[in-house]
Amino acid sequence: MSINEAADLQPVAIEPIDLEQADLEQAAFEPVPIESSGTESSDAESIDTEPIIRAALTINHLNVDPLNAAPVAAQRHVSRRTAERFIAVHVGRSGEVAGGMSQVVNGYLAHSFVDFDLRMVPSRDGSGGLRAAGVAASAFLKxxxxxxxKRTVVVAHLSQGGSFAREGALLALAHVRGFATVAQLHGSSFADFARTRPRLVGSVLRCADVVLTLSAQSHTAASEFVPGERVVLVPNAVADGIVRQIENVVVFGGAVSKRKGVDILVAAWKRLAPQHPLWKLVIAGPIADQPTEPLxxxxFVGPLSHAALMEMxxxxxxxVMPSRDEAMPMFILEAMARTNCVVATSVGGVPAVLAGGVGVLVExxxxxxxxxxxxxxxxxxxWRAKKADLARSAFETTYSAAAVFPRIERSWTTALDRRSNRVAKKYRPGSRTRTQQP
Structure with missing residues (x-):
């Protein structure tokens, strides 16, 4: 079944939800005031999520028209489980946007999954104020x-700050409506955020049948809020590159910011440049809190399209990625896929990616x-060529779409199975919430 066909299905009546049992804490979902840096990597734009969350918490019975948005991808494989396709609805941000989260989602949308068709429900577009509220409200209505x-899983892509409140509210809505849910964590500072906002984080994660994390640190933090078997560590995956003539170029890709360590890179390059006149440093990305200077x-080439950065x-x-804080930067994985020698810092999930001599780690x-x-x-x-070959090999075995996407798809299937178990338990004889047969 194609997505278009699935969208034309008659809506199913959702069983009444006992909000006390839904395990949602309204007080935990207050808006989080965050200052935006103007780049996706911060995921910090502020938004008034109260109307969305209030509606998510008061829905008790819905029988509404199905979503009629156009499909993002319409793969027509035959499902291994049944002849009818499953659907994974992704909530977050995609498109030609700087930042790892969008590139992860773009990779999913471009891939032909075996059992799932994909849809995208944008919940933000980088704007602020009324426009941002309108985008979030549109996602809520969809x-x-x-x-x-029974055949649809909702995947919310979450970072810390305002993103966690906004996409978390939408995840809660899907959970209350009886859908299978997956919370995919992207933020580089999730563990710190979880310590400072435990009620919010706990309320959101308890609405997820599966929680996907990028690093051992995030995995440990998430496991403090939900049973460990519901938390799965899965790396990001990136598309393969093509072979081009290699040049004496060092590339940095990301927000030009202190968090990304651009100030340290500039200081180091000032020492290196006189010794290596045949080499060139290219710093690509939107200017955040580090001013550019003649070097x-x-x-400094500014923000590039994703295709242009990959060609570079x-x-x-x-x-090079001298960050002070990361989860699992897509830039490093993309560089490995394109046979670069990678120099990066020992933060977040980076040491695990570059372990075994795959890259060069510094503090x-x-x-x-x-x-x-x-x-x-x-x-x-x-030595540089050996590092580059090791990086390429690690990409192929661990971070390629062929290695990662089957694991991602299994997590969606697991969420559907857990949703079925959740519904069966809720409506088995003797349950106090049993009001009708599912």
Whole structure:
């Protein structure tokens, strides 16, 4: 069944929800005032989520028209389980937007999954104020109109701050409506955010049948709120690159910010540039809190399209990411897929990605260590080539779509199974919430 056909199904009547048993705490969902840096990597735009959350918490019985949005992808495989296709509805942000979360979603939408068709419900577009509230409200209405909970899983892409409140509210709505739900965590500072906002985080994660995390740290933090078997550590996946002529280029890709360590990179390059006049540093990304400055042998190119950045990585020899804080940066995985020697800092999930000599790790904020690592990569060609080959091999075995996407799809199937168990338990004989047969 195609997505268009699925969208034309008659809506199913959702069983009444006992909100006390739904395990939602309204007080935990107050809006989170966050200052936006203007880049997706911060995921910090503020939005008034109270109307959305209030509606999510008061829905008790719905029988509404199905979602009639156009499908994002219409793969027509035959499901391994039944002849009828499943649907994964992704809630968040996609498109040509800087930031790892959008690229993860874009990768899903471009892939042909075996058992699932995909839809996208945008809940934000980078705007603020009334426009942002309108986008979120539109997502809320689309989830209200969503039908067929037995075959549909809702995947909310969450970061810390305002994103967690907004997309978390939409996840709660899907849960209350009886859909299978997956919370996919992207934020680089999720563990810290969970410590400061435990009620909010706990209320959202308890609405998820499966929680996907990118790092061991996030996995541990999420497991404090829900049973450990519901939390799954799955890496991001990236598309393959193509072979181009390699040049003496070092590439940084990301927000030009202190969090990404651009100040440390600039300090190190000022020392390196006079020694390596045949090498060039390219800093690509939107300007955040680090001003650009004239830099010998270097160029600030501003934000690039994703395709342009990938083409640059296909030509570069070295990729550098001296961040002070990360979860699992897509830029590093994309550089590995394009056979770069990767130099990065020991933060978040990066050490696990670059373990076993796959890349070069330095401590965050250490100019001397970053300078030494880049110097060796630029001067020792056999060593650099070995690192690049190891990175490419690690990509193929662990971070390619072929390696990761079957695991992602299994998590969606698991969510559907747990939703079925949840409904069966709720309506078995003797249950105090049993009001009608499902």
């Amino acid at each position: 989830l209200l109109r969503l039908a067929n909970p 010998a042998g270097a160029q 990585l296909e030509r570069s020899a070295i990729a 965050p904020g250490d100019v001397d260590a970053l300078e030494a690592a880049l110097h060796r990569a630029m001067t020792d060609a056999p």
